[in-house]
Amino acid sequence: MKCFDLIVKDQVAHVVMKRPEKRNSMIKEFWDELPELISDIDNNAKARVVVISSIGPHFTSGIDISLFYGLTNSDALTEYERNIQAQSIFYNEVKRLQITFSVLEACRLPIIAAIQGGCIGGGLDLITACDLRYCTKDAFFTLFETNLALTADVGTFPRLAQLIPEGFVKEMAYTGKQISAEDAKGFGLVNEVFDTHDQMLNKVFSTANEIASKAPMAVHGCKKMINFSRDHSTFDTLDYVALWNAGHFKIEEVQEAMAAQKEKRKANFIDLPKK
16 A cells, blocks of 8 residues: 555554655555555454554645546546536535545544644544544644645544534634644643654553553444443433343353453453454
8 A cells, every 4th residue: 555554463454644745645555455454454353453643743734626637637528517516516526535534434433633733724624534533742633724725625624523612612713823732632632642753652551551451342332332332412322222231232252341351361252244
């Protein structure tokens, strides 16, 4: 793959953005490779947790704007036809990009983002679709699209507004200014801030390993319910979680969890089924 490396160890899948010389910008291949990777890990139950990180001084500089160049430059079309179709073609392309990050949210596995340096534009879209976010103290976050006379459109607004207070979302959106790691922690955008990249990754993989030690179906149920509750009423969520447990409750898993705790050993849980 051009944009990513994948390392699977101890039931943790580590997805690494590997274009530091280009600040891990989101080129065309990025949008094809990321959903392919995540779907393969999920569909084939290759891991219990996913970690997304990058190499280089910056997490990502966001969408490569050249992605939108030439969308309607087809020799088969007249200039009139291109003008008529331009808006629809752009809309369809944005919808395709949105799916890339929606795949992260739909994934049955928890996804953890490890962020250093700039998390710019599309980078915010990416991390807000993740379940947990950790960063280094040099990290900064910006809805840079506003500075380019664009409205962020790949997932930031519906997700960011669920993570931090609306006033801060609007300040970031209207001004396009950088938000520091300290402020991001204060807003609740990131779980924890670390002095160094190594310290951050140690925490990230410690958390990932702890999650991987739990019953996969129970963790999947937690993610499903938390995401469902965000978009539905308390009444509907309570009903859904009751139905979920009625269909997925396994006394054998509960017994194994209790036995492992009593015997002070690692529990032997069943992995999620392949799709």
